[in-house]
Amino acid sequence: MTQKKFVFTNRNLHALATHDPNSASKATEYSDQTVAGLKMIVGTGSKRFAFRYQTVGGRKRYAPLGTFPAIDVAEARRLALEMRAIVDRGGDPLEDRDRVKAMPTFREFVRQEYLPYAYQAKPGSAHDDESKFRLHLEPKWGALRLCDIGTRDVQMHHAAMRQSHSAGTANRHLALISATFRKALEWGRVDRNPAAGVKAFREENQRQRFLTSDEIGRLFAAMEAEPNQTAVSALKLALYSGARREEVLQARWEHVDLHGGQWWLPKTKSGRGRYIALSDEAKALLTSQSSLGTSPWVFPGRFGDKPLNNPRKTFCRVLAAAGVEHLRIHDLRHSFASLAVNAGATLYEVQDLLGHSSSAMTMRYAHLADAGRKRVVGKVGAVVTAAVRQAAGDEEDKAA
Template sequence: MKLTNRLIEAMSGPGPGSTAKAKEVSDSVVTGLRIICSAGTAQRKFFYFHYTFHGKRDKLKIGEFPAIGIEQARKQALAWRAAIDEEINPKEQRDHVRAMPTFSEYAMEKYLPYAKQHKSSWDMDESKLRLHLIPKFGSRRISDIALPDVEMYLGQIKSSHSPSTANRHLALLSKMFKLALSWKHIKHNPCLGIAKFKEPAGRTDSLSAEDLKKMLKAMDNEPNKQAVGALRLLLLTGTRREEALQSRWEHIDLDNARWFLPKTKNGKTRHVVLNPEAVELLRNHPRISGNPWVFPGRDPSRPLNNPRKAFTRILDAAGLPHLRIHSLRHVFASFAVSSGASLYQVQQLLGHASPNMTQRYAHLADDVLRQASSSVSSIYSQAKAGAEASSGA
């Protein structure tokens, strides 16, 4: 019969004396849709969808009446019927959806274990996930997250943080969904087609020679000598913070003034040329017998974790504005370019994989070129004056 909510509500199970456990009525509107009313006093009523797939008969429970009405039941039955027409078994499709992990489950059980094995910066991914992404998407199944959801989230991060931060979040989400796609958790990447935000020019925090003098004087009075040693090495080499903190004595060759980095940010190895001040710093830096770390932490078995607090005290004592530790890398590069080093040389010194990162110091290179051009101008002026004097004579 053509089922209605009123008919279903009035429907009763098998009568007294019947051996049937339930009464079943088929809907005449949608083939395969049935309502089943149980026997006994409970009289519970459930919608089922019966179908045949590749010659095999099967059924799926839709839900209980009246929580689900006839129109909702028909809609679900028609969706499953459409899946069958596309050669998709609706039971397998439903089981796949039920097995679909939530974003939180996927992040913690699938992605992070992968990142720990393949990324040196996995801890930064863990921080983004813990502080932002899981609170936002954690309970949602990853297959339910669509492009508009990602775009809205990135817009919020851009407003609360910066375009650069939003782009880092986009890169993380894109990688996560790309892996989910290859692992057959989802059928498409919701990040495809999302353009990056335009980022401002990279920061090139620097110090004047007078500022550097104040900083070095404040370092002399800082009690945390391990932190001071690490900060001085960053100033003298332009290496990244973790490269300095993870440095081991076995990788430092003071006789040849070379420092081997077994693993850099881009995953490659490289050698750092040590200048005389860096060599002297490392020669005079105290060693703990049997300890491999150049800068051991409070727990000598582990390297120094983060000299941020010591750096803040140094800046305060020197009366300097607060800088990031990463700014010491910019200080090194700025002094190198101002002293006449080419951008190519600075790229090699910093270990940049691409010259694009080094272009931020191009304006300093222009100043060096301007000074060189001014020297030619001075010679020209002197020659011109001499020529004019000769002509006058």
């Protein structure tokens, strides 16, 4: 490449001849005498400004500034001087550009960095997170670099999920996106979290559905005629224990202590293991299950090497046979809590039985404790009345 040096002006740069296409080099490079490092690169059909410099570490670098005459000499010198100032302070003007070029796509970050972390840090929910990524987020953002996903993209996805799903589901997606970008921010992948400040939808779908005594009787009667008794037993244990569906399906015999009446859950939604106390009915059910084979799973699938996948079809059949409507498998857990409260359990005890990480989650069952509250209020009222009567009696004695 030919090297030439002179004071750049707009006029003399306009006058520069285009590069000879027959030359061995691809372009001709000219240097400005006014600003060290400012170059004009003249090709066969274009003229462009560039800045050449050397970092503190000795690395030689080339920074394109723009084409001429789209930017003129004054603008090119201003840009070059700004870069020169960064170099003089020991920095690298192309550091940000390099970081953006090296930035992973959304799919790469999720698959290679976030999900491996999630499976270690919060194994109870990582599978659901991966499902959300695979089904909803990667089809939209998979090929985009992390820095190319903005607040508007997050808001549009949040709104689209609300159109096709419940407000709660849309909010779970927003929470996952925010958690993903918080980690990307913490690990130096991005400069900001595009989900920060996006408001969650108001959730009015805190649906409460509890089985009545009559429905429980009809449901268990229908279960007797169901061919898939393994799935039936799993559903019964969900009602007897208040465990979540996946906790029941993933139950292993090595974690069940029938003699001690305990069932250990090594992985829960909160990420912490916990024990579940087994009632006599639950122990009888598990004892019956233990005699069916040698699978390590309490509720094995067809071949025994994997757990039962999903009892939903069985559940739908027994609901139809029992004439019970508008019930989800998760409502068996709600029904357990309802029965516990009605049996005299305090909300604190229900929180412990369900493994809730905070009392706020258990407060949804507070209205079921009305009878207990009325008894307490009645006792308080009786104490006040007795105190008032006692005081009135003392006054009468004094007067006498």
